[in-house]
Amino acid sequence: MAEEIRALSAQYAADPSSLVFLRLGEVLRAHGQTDSALKVVLQGLSRYPHLPEAHDLHARILVDQRDFAGAFDEWDMVLRLVPHHVGAHKGIGFLYYRAGEMDRALYHLRAAAELDPEDAGLHAAVERVAGGEEIWETPMPEAPTDQAPHRPAADRRVDNPFADLPGGSDGLLLADQNGLPLGGGSRTLEGEDVSEQAAAALASIAREAARAARLLAMGEWSHLSVECADVSACILNPTADSTLLAVIDAGTPGGQLAFVADRAAKSARAWLERQR
Amino acid sequence: MSAGFEELLEGLTHMRGVKGALLVSAEDGIPVSGALVEEEQAPALAALAATLLARVRDLTTQTGHEAPRFLHLQAADGLLLLAPASNELIVVGVAGREALIGPLRLEMLRIAERLH
Numbered sequence: 001m002a003e004e005i006r007a008l009s010a011q012y013a014a015d016p017s018s019l020v021f022l023r024l025g026e027v028l029r030a031h032g033q034t035d036s037a038l039k040v041v042l043q044g045l046s047r048y049p050h051l052p053e054a055h056d057l058h059a060r061i062l063v064d065q066r067d068f069a070g071a072f073d074e075w076d077m078v079l080r081l082v083p084h085h086v087g088a089h090k091g092i093g094f095l096y097y098r099a100g101e102m103d104r105a106l107y108h109l110r111a112a113a114e115l116d117p118e119d120a121g122l123h124a125a126v127e128r129v130a131g132g133e134e135i136w137e138t139p140m141p142e143a144p145t146d147q148a149p150h151r152p153a154a155d156r157r158v159d160n161p162f163a164d165l166p167g168g169s170d171g172l173l174l175a176d177q178n179g180l181p182l183g184g185g186s187r188t189l190e191g192e193d194v195s196e197q198a199a200a201a202l203a204s205i206a207r208e209a210a211r212a213a214r215l216l217a218m219g220e221w222s223h224l225s226v227e228c229a230d231v232s233a234c235i236l237n238p239t240a241d242s243t244l245l246a247v248i249d250a251g252t253p254g255g256q257l258a259f260v261a262d263r264a265a266k267s268a269r270a271w272l273e274r275q276r
Numbered sequence: 277m278s279a280g281f282e283e284l285l286e287g288l289t290h291m292r293g294v295k296g297a298l299l300v301s302a303e304d305g306i307p308v309s310g311a312l313v314e315e316e317q318a319p320a321l322a323a324l325a326a327t328l329l330a331r332v333r334d335l336t337t338q339t340g341h342e343a344p345r346f347l348h349l350q351a352a353d354g355l356l357l358l359a360p361a362s363n364e365l366i367v368v369g370v371a372g373r374e375a376l377i378g379p380l381r382l383e384m385l386r387i388a389e390r391l392h
Contacts, residue, residue: 032367043277069288084295113352114307118314186339187339188339188340190340190341192340194338194339194340197338197339198307198335198338198339201332201334201335202335203339204331204334205328205331205332205335206326207332207370208327208328209328209349211324211348212321212324212325212328212356213356214349215317215320215321216317216321216325216354216356217353218351218352218353218354218355218356219351219352219354220351220352221349221350221351221352222351222352223349223350224332224347224348224349225346225347225348225350226332226335226344226346226347227337227344227345227346227347227348228336228341228342228344228345229342229343229345230342231341231342233335236372247339248342
């Protein structure tokens with residue numbers, strides 16, 4: 001793989017106006033070098049702003065980087081250029097599915113499946129989203145008006161990683177490194193959903209904790225316990241790119257907080273693995 | 277650094293595993309008093325401790341809970357402890373893995389109470 005990257009990089013350097021940037025971007029992405037892949041595809045797009053395959057590659061890199069809104073815009077651009085682009089329909093279908101917008105997801109996945117009847121996996125995905133094989137008998141509906149999947153946090157969390165745990169919807173919250181809620185939830189005593197605010201604060205806390213551990217040469221931080229008069233909380237990173245908040249009543253023994261947090265971290269890791 | 281504050285921290289600095297203790301102004305993150313094994317770390321640590329506490333206060337405010345009274349950051353090779361005192365000072369403790377968290381927590385809460 002490294003050899004291929006070197007060869008493609010040399011070709012691209014020799015002729016920056018060639019389309020070899022598409023192959024180079026693909027290989028870098030396949031190799032997990034998404035930042036380099038992004039740089040290459042953006043350079044290519046600056047020369048070929050109307051090349052559908054470049055926008056499609058850009059979208060897939062953005063999905064790897066969890067920039068789903070950006071990916072949607074890129075695939076939307078592809079469909080404006082080529083309305084029957086299989087990859088763009090698949091990509092947008094995936095984004096709608098992820099956001100829980102099943103009708104729109106089904107439309108785009110089915111459009112992709114009809115354009116690529118050989119893709120058995122895609123056909124199975126359509127049937128799974130439709131809830132049965134009879135989908136192929138019904139006529140294709142009209143194209144929906146596409147809007148980037150954006151819903152309130154509580155609705156976006158289609159699949160709760162803590163569904164089976166006590167406090168899974170208000171005492172356990174999983175956030176990504178950008179401070180966006182991924183699962184679980186946080187509510188005030190009055191019942192107000194403050195998951196988005198809490199997730200944003202969690203990302204900042206994780207950054208500060210890492211800085212403090214680095215300054216003191218204490219190695220990786222494992223958790224931050226917070227004691228308030230009314231609650232106790234534990235903050236930890238189930239994975240390198242996520243942060244978990246577990247909150248329990250102050251009267252509960254400290255050992256139980258650690259137990260709850262560890263259990264939630266395990267569930268979060270398994271859930272994140274399933275999402276990838 | 278203030279001699280009165282240093283006396284207050286003295287018990288803490290002699291506890292098992294403790295590498296240093298600081299009193300920090302919560303508002304501007306400046307060390308007010310204390311002693312760290314690596315003293316040149318004090319200004320940076322004070323600033324980080326104040327920022328970390330401010331971020332945790334943001335979280336507890338946004339989630340409708342009371343202000344934090346004790347923080348324990350556990351890392352592979354040591355721990356950082358913060359006990360905010362109500363007059364905008366933070367008691368900061370740095371300790372190695374061999375430290376006993378229970379007695380340290382009690383001592384830091386006692387100091388914070390005295391600063392109240």
